[in-house]
Amino acid sequence: MTVLEQASNLTNTAFSHLPIIDLANIDSEDPAERAALAQAVRDACMNVGFFYIKNHGIPEHVLYTAYAASQEFFALPDTAKAALDITSNPGFKGYNGVRASNNDPSGAGDMHEGFEFGWEELVPRARDEKRAHDGPMAGANVWPQELPTFRTDVLTYYHHAVNLGKKLFPLFAMALDLPPHFFDDKTRNSAAIMRVLHYPPQTGPVDDRVIGIGAHTDWECFTILWQEPGIQALQVLNAKQQWVNAPPVPGTFVVNIADQLSRWTNGVFKSTVHRAINRSGAERYSIPLFFGTDYDVRLEPIPTCVSPARPPQYEVVTAGEYVKARLQATYGH
Numbered sequence: 001m002t003v004l005e006q007a008s009n010l011t012n013t014a015f016s017h018l019p020i021i022d023l024a025n026i027d028s029e030d031p032a033e034r035a036a037l038a039q040a041v042r043d044a045c046m047n048v049g050f051f052y053i054k055n056h057g058i059p060e061h062v063l064y065t066a067y068a069a070s071q072e073f074f075a076l077p078d079t080a081k082a083a084l085d086i087t088s089n090p091g092f093k094g095y096n097g098v099r100a101s102n103n104d105p106s107g108a109g110d111m112h113e114g115f116e117f118g119w120e121e122l123v124p125r126a127r128d129e130k131r132a133h134d135g136p137m138a139g140a141n142v143w144p145q146e147l148p149t150f151r152t153d154v155l156t157y158y159h160h161a162v163n164l165g166k167k168l169f170p171l172f173a174m175a176l177d178l179p180p181h182f183f184d185d186k187t188r189n190s191a192a193i194m195r196v197l198h199y200p201p202q203t204g205p206v207d208d209r210v211i212g213i214g215a216h217t218d219w220e221c222f223t224i225l226w227q228e229p230g231i232q233a234l235q236v237l238n239a240k241q242q243w244v245n246a247p248p249v250p251g252t253f254v255v256n257i258a259d260q261l262s263r264w265t266n267g268v269f270k271s272t273v274h275r276a277i278n279r280s281g282a283e284r285y286s287i288p289l290f291f292g293t294d295y296d297v298r299l300e301p302i303p304t305c306v307s308p309a310r311p312p313q314y315e316v317v318t319a320g321e322y323v324k325a326r327l328q329a330t331y332g333h
């Protein structure tokens with residue numbers, strides 16, 4: 001079945017859990033195995049917009065080191081974190097405090113603090129060609145001077161996650177009836193933003209307008225999310241408007257389709273609403289990587305996703321313009 005045939009046959013059943021996709025065959029030489037994997041990805045992207053991936057290949061110690069570094073960062077005094085405030089750096093890099101962001105326009109501020117950074121070589125370069133095309137999103141990363149290994153600890157995980165993201169694009173391409181390398185020349189410059197997040201526990205009565213992160217969709221192509229083990233917080237909205245829990249599953253990441261890929265696929269892939277509430281009583285940390293296309297790519301509908309019966313649904317914008325507009329709305333500047 002072509003991608004559009006499958007899209008027009010969708011029954012819109014409300015999902016009750018997120019599928020788990022095993023990436024063990026991602027490098028398989030066997031076309032049948034790769035096709036089966038691409039079909040599983042297509043089903044998940046059309047029906048849910050979210051899935052877990054296992055056998056992703058990122059070593060546990062890399063994750064643990066980034067996690068430990070983020071705990072140290074958020075334990076710094078407020079003055080040290082405020083010195084890196086996201087509103088004083090171009091290109092939305094740096095720290096945002098508790099309730100400084102608001103992902104749900106009907107909310108009153110997200111109950112988390114975060115720290116954002118984008119592409120940077122592990123060995124810094126005076127002029128990084130990969131950053132020369134960032135346009136509206138241009139701006140260097142900032143790092144806490146108090147923690148000498150923080151930069152390396154989180155950037156090491158960043159590079160692993162970016163490499164994993166690059167391996168997912170051929171699967172998305174195959175799922176969309178495109179040649180496997182369709183996205184290669186649109187993802188040369190790794191427009192990928194990582195955010196380390198800290199959610200204080202919310203106990204007792206909770207104002208629904210002030211939750212960990214309010215209901216939202218993500219803005220890039222897809223997100224690869226690491227969640228703190230053992231703490232349920234993430235919830236995903238299904239077609240019946242029910243919140244479905246997406247608990248951490250050991251050895252997996254959550255992957256979700258975001259707005260760029262949904263717009264690019266003319267709505268064939270779903271960018272699904274989600275939120276997080278930490279009612280566990282303990283601190284919670286999570287680390288999303290938002291993987292976009294190069295910021296100068298125009299999000300024109302992919303040809304396999306358009307037909308007379310399914311005309312283009314979205315205005316064409318560049319990826320950078322789209323992300324910047326959403327960041328401005330969320331951080332209020």
Ligand SMILES: O=C(O)CCC(=O)C(=O)O
Binds near residue numbers: 197276
């Ligand atoms: O922390 C989480 O589980 C979700 C974070 C999230 O949705 C986001 O940062 O966009």
Ligand SMILES: [Fe+2]
Binds near residue numbers: 216217218
């Ligand atoms: Fe999100």
